[in-house]
Amino acid sequence: MLVYHLPGTFETREDHLDLLWEAGATGLEERAGLIRAYFDEETELPDAIRDGEWRQEADQDWLAEFKANLRPVQAGRVTIVPPWLRAEIPATQVGLVIEPGMAFGTGHHATTRMAVEALSDLNLDGQTILDVGTGSGVLAIAGALLGAEYALGVDIDPITIPIAEENARDNAVPEGRTAFMVGTLGDDLPGDVVADGVFDVLVANLYAELHDLLVGAYVGHLRPGGPLILTGILTGKLPLVQGALDREGFTDVQVRTDGEWALVTARA
Ligand code: SAM
Incomplete structure (x- = not known):
């Protein structure tokens, strides 16, 4: 599972959430001061949201968890x-x-x-x-x-x-x-x-x-x-x-x- 970790919260980066969706994010989540954006593949991102980091994470059964x-x-x-x-x-x-x-x-x-x-x-x-x-x-x-x-x-x-x-x-x-x-x-x-x-x-x-x-x-x-x-x-x-x-x-x-x-x- 590919996750882009972007520092900030939905509130502090409100103007950047649309950029993540437009770049192809399939889901957004906020956890511990980070926005976690789920992607199917690594993709070129606009400058305003380049301060994050791509991470490959183990798949999890989110619903069960x-x-x-x-x-x-x-x-x-x-x-x-x-x-x-x-x-x-x-x-x-x-x-x-x-x-x-x-x-x-x-x-x-x-x-x-x-x-x-x-x-x-x-x-x-x-x-x-x-x-x-x-x-x-x-x-x-x-x-x-x-x-x-x-x-x-x-x-x-x-x-x-x-x-x-x-x-x-x-x-x-x-x-x-x-x-x-x-x-x-x-x-x-x-x-x-x-x-x-x-x-x-x-x-x-x-x-x-x-x-x-x-x-x-x-x-x-x-x-x-x-x-x-x-x-x-x-x-x-x-x-x-x-x-x-x-x-x-x-x-x-x-x-x-x-x-x-x-x-x-x-x-x-
Ligand atoms: N009342 C529940 C609660 O307090 O947990 C659900 C609140 S949820 C945040 C907001 C709900 O409002 C969603 O189910 C959404 O479909 C509905 N909604 C959004 N815009 C609306 C509108 N203009 N009129 C009526 N319902 C709307």
Whole structure:
């Protein structure tokens, strides 16, 4: 397996990631201060990314290794585990089982963990939640397990919907307490539970530029005073999101961070 080791992180070398893809990288990974770019063959690289080093590495079964290294993740009142670690959910915690697979959201990414923690800080009893960019459904399902009456997850990627539905079933979420649909804000949302499309809580793990674009739509889908939870934000991009929230009149803006990732909460 051929790997190009480029010093830096996805954040510090953001402008160079496209160059790696254009040069033929088949995958990028960030580990211990290095970007690891996987290639099928050694190739001429542009000057801006020549400060790295080509390495031939032994093939590894990444999936098996990834699965073997998974540990339970505690996020506030919730412990997230893959199915084979169910027994490790502490009796005092709300257990959330997510099968690692094709959809983002096993709980092991800082953004997912912080979002579940932020949901767990709220009293969700009887509340309705809109989860934008639901992926594995982890946030909508966490909301339902924490007492929400109804959590709707939407995602532009159709592959996520059956995965989220299966994860809801695996967690024995009662029928009708979660729903998942392909789409985004601006689409017609199913009106059987939340007729006016206005939810008590809105959570979105996307990215800063998209939050900036969608923040006006967040206002339209959140009851006055309702909590907004936004993550997927690199700390360097916080001013963009904070500026957008100010522009739309959100109040009580608070930030938490984990490494290079930030989560912002605010009130509509
Ligand atoms: N909610 C999960 C979590 O917190 O782990 C998954 C978050 S993942 C980072 C972002 C998800 O948002 C992806 O599944 C992606 O397909 C979806 N997405 C990207 N742009 C979107 C948009 N404009 N509207 C809805 N979903 C979007």
